[in-house]
Amino acid sequence: MYALVDGNNFYVSCERVFRPSLNGLPVVVLSNNDGCAIARSNEAKALGIAMGAPWFQIKHLAEDAGLVALSANFALYGDMSDRMMSLAAGLGPAQEIYSIDESFIDLSGVKGDLVERSHKIRARILQWVGIPCGIGIGPTKTLAKLANHIAKTAERKPGVYPDKLSQVCNLAALDQAERDAVYAATAAGEVWGVGRQISKQLQAGGIHTVLDLMKLDPATVRSKWNVVLERTVRELQGTPCIDLDHSPAAKKEIACTRSFGRPITEQHHIAEAVTEFASRAAEKVRKQHSQAGQVLVFIRTSPFRKDAQYSRSMVTPLRHPSADTTCIVKAALQGLNHIFKQGFNYAKAGVMLLDLQPDTNQQAELDLEDGDSEEDRTKLMTAMDTLNQRFGKGTVLTASAGLDGMRREWSMKQLRRTPAYTTRWDDMPVARA
DNA sequence: TCTGGGGTCCTAGGACCC
DNA sequence: TCTGGGGTCCTAGGACCC
Numbered sequence: 001m002y003a004l005v006d007g008n009n010f011y012v013s014c015e016r017v018f019r020p021s022l023n024g025l026p027v028v029v030l031s032n033n034d035g036c037a038i039a040r041s042n043e044a045k046a047l048g049i050a051m052g053a054p055w056f057q058i059k060h061l062a063e064d065a066g067l068v069a070l071s072a073n074f075a076l077y078g079d080m081s082d083r084m085m086s087l088a089a090g091l092g093p094a095q096e097i098y099s100i101d102e103s104f105i106d107l108s109g110v111k112g113d114l115v116e117r118s119h120k121i122r123a124r125i126l127q128w129v130g131i132p133c134g135i136g137i138g139p140t141k142t143l144a145k146l147a148n149h150i151a152k153t154a155e156r157k158p159g160v161y162p163d164k165l166s167q168v169c170n171l172a173a174l175d176q177a178e179r180d181a182v183y184a185a186t187a188a189g190e191v192w193g194v195g196r197q198i199s200k201q202l203q204a205g206g207i208h209t210v211l212d213l214m215k216l217d218p219a220t221v222r223s224k225w226n227v228v229l230e231r232t233v234r235e236l237q238g239t240p241c242i243d244l245d246h247s248p249a250a251k252k253e254i255a256c257t258r259s260f261g262r263p264i265t266e267q268h269h270i271a272e273a274v275t276e277f278a279s280r281a282a283e284k285v286r287k288q289h290s291q292a293g294q295v296l297v298f299i300r301t302s303p304f305r306k307d308a309q310y311s312r313s314m315v316t317p318l319r320h321p322s323a324d325t326t327c328i329v330k331a332a333l334q335g336l337n338h339i340f341k342q343g344f345n346y347a348k349a350g351v352m353l354l355d356l357q358p359d360t361n362q363q364a365e366l367d368l369e370d371g372d373s374e375e376d377r378t379k380l381m382t383a384m385d386t387l388n389q390r391f392g393k394g395t396v397l398t399a400s401a402g403l404d405g406m407r408r409e410w411s412m413k414q415l416r417r418t419p420a421y422t423t424r425w426d427d428m429p430v431a432r433a
Numbered sequence: 434t435c436t437g438g439g440g441t442c443c444t445a446g447g448a449c450c451c
Numbered sequence: 452t453c454t455g456g457g458g459t460c461c462t463a464g465g466a467c468c469c
Contacts, residue, residue, distance in 0.1 A: 031455035038455065054454040072455090099451045195449050228449080228461070255457055262452085304454055350456090 001107040001137060001172065002144040002244070003118065005088040005125075007081075008132045008152060010101035011039035014080045015070055017130035026067045030055055033261045034071055042156055083129045091121050091135075096245045104141055106244050118168045137170035141242045142235035145192040146210065147171045150182060160185065183211035193232040198225065210236065250288045250356065256281040257350025263302070264346045270299060271333055277351040278332040282325040283385055285353050291321035293355030295328055297335040302347035310346075312339035321357055325381060328353065 007013055011029040016022045026043035030036065036054045037044070047065055049058050061067040081100045089095045094106035107114060118135040125133050134155065136148025151169035154161040161169075161182060171179060188207055189199035205224075207213050214236035222230040231241040256277040264270055274297055285292055298313035314335035322328065332351050 033453085033455085036454055052455075056453040059453090102451075193449065197448065226448090226461070251458075253458075257456060259455070302454080347454095352457095 001110075001114070001139055002141050003091055003105040003107055003114075004098075004136045004141070004144040004148040005084075005091065005103050005105065005121070006134050006136075006148050006152070007084060007101035008134060009039055009041050010081075010131070011072065011077055012041045012044075013131045014077050015073075016041075017080070022068060026061070026065060028058070028067065028069050029072050030069055031072060032258060034069070035259060037069075038072065045156075080129060080131065084125055084131050084133070087125045087128060088121065088133075090124075091118065094244055094246055096248070104144065104244055107137065115168050115170050115173060118170075122167060133167075135168045137168075137172065139172055139238050140235040140240045141244070142192050142232055143171055143238070146186070146190070146236075149190055150186070180211060183214065184209050186210040188213045191232060191236065193228060198229060201225070250290050250358070251284075252356055253352055253354055254281050254284045254288075254290075254292075254356065255350060255352040256284070257298075257348065257352075259348045260346065265342075265344070267336075267340050267342070270340065270346060270349055271336060273349050274332050274336050274351060275329050277349065278329040279325050281351050281353050282323060282328045282381075283388070285328075285356065286323045286359075286381060286385065289359045290356040291323045291359050292328060292353035293318060293321045293357060294353070295331040295335065296352040296354055297332045297339070297350070298352075299336070299339060299346050299349045301344050305345070305347070307345050308343070310341060310344045312341075314339045315354065317355075321355075323359060323381075325384065 012022075012027045015027065015029065022041075024043065025041070026047055026049075027041040028037040028044050028049060029039040031038045034055050036052050037049055037058065038052070040049050040051070044067060047061055047067065049061070049067075055069065058067065062069065077100060084101075085095070085097055085103055088103050088105065092105040092107040092110050096104040096106075098104055110117070114137055118137065122133050122135055125131055134148050134152035136144045136146065136151050138144040138147045147169040150161050150165050150171075151167055154163065154166040154169065158166075162178070165182070171182075174182070186209060187199075188194055188202050188210055189196070191210060191213065194202070194213070202208075202213065207216070213233060216233055218230045218233050218237075221233050234241050258273070258277070260273070264273075278295070278297075282292075294315050294317045296313055296315045298311070300311035301307055301309050303309065316331040316335045318327065318331055328351075
């Protein structure tokens with residue numbers, strides 16, 4: 001048996017912990033550059049604001065409906081997440097942290113009433129951290145996910161499901177008739193692993209609800225669609241196909257990409273951005289004790305504009321796998337040189353480290369150049385990471401990122417377009433819990 | 434013009450997730 | 452004017468080999 005514990009409207013809930021006056025108001029948290037909504041309070045959802053809705057399209061709701069928009073503060077959310085996760089872990093013997101606001105808990109061997117136990121954990125998270133959660137329980141991860149959706153929907157929209165399923169829903173505790181009623185009331189597209197495309201195809205085939213989907217023959221699903229959907233159907237039928245991932249493996253790719261606050265045309269400005277992305281990615285790869293075999297850099301114009309479009313990427317193999325910032329930045333800039341073309345309004349760029357492999361010391365030595373000793377290099381990288389961690393990202397950068405200092409043209413953090421609606425955590429005179 | 438059979442590896446692209 | 456960022460898995464098809 002599995003449980004899924006999921007924070008409600010997570011980023012918004014985090015902000016509300018420190019600003020209770022936001023309770024009851026429609027609130028959204030905006031992405032980088034205040035580009036679009038990445039979290040919405042229930043009140044904001046009720047206004048019809050979609051996930052990912054561009055700010056400029058919903059901006060009018062600030063005046064019309066009292067919508068409050070906040071710039072994202074990911075450091076805060078990460079911190080709140082850690083606290084929530086450590087309490088959620090108390091639900092069972094093993095936990096898989098699936099995302100910043102969700103974790104699966106293995107419930108095998110847990111005695112007693114699972115629903116009661118879940119309500120207690122939920123209350124503890126609410127009291128100690130301040131985040132409201134939904135908890136779903138089922139015999140497979142897909143069913144636990146579904147149960148979680150039901151628990152949250154039952155709370156948010158009374159009447160759709162039986163009231164007793166609000167906040168905590170254990171599908172295994174329902175009788176067959178109740179379960180079928182719940183499945184029949186849920187669209188197939190709500191199932192974990194069924195996205196927009198598959199959902200459309202299912203509908204065309206007359207499969208509308210979860211009940212319809214789970215009645216399909218897995219073999220037929222495989223031949224008509226693919227193994228991924230087959231697994232989903234089996235999981236809905238109660239056969240576990242997706243195990244709990246106890247200690248997630250090291251990442252196979254690491255990316256650092258951003259949209260720019262406004263279009264960029266000059267190569268040296270993109271080069272600064274790429275240098276910072278590469279540095280950031282190198283930090284991440286060192287943190288997981290890996291090395292990259294290849295460095296990919298990409299640049300692109302905005303697909304939303306009617307401008308001339310251009311989008312290219314380039315993979316530069318490293319002579320030896322490396323996690324050295326200097327080496328990775330160099331490769332990224334080399335790639336950029338090859339793909340950059342004058343005359344376009346660039347909207348986004350990024351660096352990805354590919355072909356990641358475990359760090360091995362003897363290879364590090366081969367990366368050295370220009371007389372630096374291996375020891376010096378390692379010290380330099382460690383010092384950079386420490387400084388950037390202590391004093392904030394961007395405190396220490398390699399040369400080409402620092403040239404323009406405070407006036408980086410591509411910066412995401414330049415002018416807030418909506419100062420009245422964007423309060424950063426840093427600006428707020430509130431004590432941390 | 435006709436044109437084997439089988440294997441591996443890599444890449445691009447599609448679909449999904451939060 | 453203004454549209455997030457970071458991942459995973461699977462498949463098809465091409466390149467290459469014997």
